Amino acid sequence: MEAVLYICHGSRVPKASEEARFFIEKCMSRLSEKVFYQECCFLELAEPSIEDAFTRCVEKGATKISALPILLLTAGHAKSDIPEELIKMKKKYPHITIQYGRPIGVHPQMIDIVEERIKDSQVQISENSSILLVGRGASDPEVQRDFSELANLLSKKTNLSVDICYLAACEPSFEEGLRLAGQREENQIFVVPYLLFTGILMKTMEKKIKTINKEMNKEFILCNYLGYHQILQDVIVSRVHEVIDNTVFSKEILDVPHHA
Template sequence: MEAILYICHGSRVKEASAQAIDFIKVCMKSQSNEIQEYCFLELEAPSIEEAYERCIRQGATSIVAIPLLLLTAAHAKHDIPIILDKMKRQYPAVTLKYGRPIGVSDEMVDILMERLEETNEKVTEDSLILLVGRGSSDPDVKRDLGQLADLLRNRLPKSQVQECYLTAAKPSYVEALEMADESQANKVFIIPYLLFTGILMQSIQNGLQKVGDSNGRKIILCNYLGYHPKIERVLKERIHELNGEEAYVSNYA
């Protein structure tokens, strides 16, 4: 019997963890697997180990592990696989398949466009759009967010789009805000490329409080991604990609 194990990041902000659980519960309804569990990499329960064993106690002979992560970084390539490798050694009779993160796609850019549109502020050729990612020392993160920014530029050819990062990569969010303040843009749209609320979303909001509207320029903070049917469809694709796959790939590098 095949189980699906959804792996979320985890957050110190309870609302963020609750949003992740609600998201996964919606996704579970669209899957026919009798055994489905969610878990967190850190900061929240149940842990990956606990949920893995819960699947086995319910009779799982095969586990499909799906990371609910936006981009392919250290968590997806190393931290989660280390734990899954340990569980695979502990339960060698149980087949394990590990899926890809959400990644880069036109569907994700569709959601970014929606987040811009729902502000009810018109994006013009004098607008600057800051796409704010989590950030990582892993170069794949810069590559992926850069690709998303390129796709967004294709949708908005008359506007300037700049990606930036909250941690561990350049340009930083603070640097991007400073560049925006020196630019000729009459509107600055800030799109948090985050699945849920949390500490990072609070960092974005705090940065805006320090800057505020200046020089007659309007700064508009868009909503983070949140639940969206298109993200749910991507997760379904990640599950279906593993059909027929026998190998467990523990490293994307």
């Protein structure tokens, strides 16, 4: 029997974990005819853990478990942290076949969500507008490259200038991104958090946007985070099909160090 294990990041903010669970349940309902058993779990900061959810899959009779990281980009969590946990499970249950899928990554449909979040601000976009796309950040060059690619896709679709910055781990920082965006000739800057869920980072951004709007003769509009959008459901379902159908985009977890 085959099971699918959805691995979310987890958050200290209860609302964020609740949003993730509700979203995954919707994805599960769309795959219920194809997949016999499905579980949602978290890498950290929330329950159930990967080990607990994996064990439930085994107890239900799964002989093959397809694990899918519900992450925006291929950073350390997707490359190392999650595979390490799955390797532990492989050692504990050597008879179980584990297939590991890929994160959301650079997907054209994600740009549609960003565009919708800008429109949700109910502020009219004009030729005097630009966009500041804000990522969580990672030291991994692949993450930075992919984020730049997303910004380029967004710029082409909106025909607006798009700057990028990060909340941690790499440059430019959020503060520096605001400053640089403020130096542009455009007077209206849409600040879009490229984040899946609400949390401490959003609250920090809100405070800084309020401050800079008082300090500069520019209008910074903080848009909503991506959230678990209907379009994201489509992307996740396609990623599940990739891994359960054992395409070239999935990899088998063995009891040796593995990187996705």
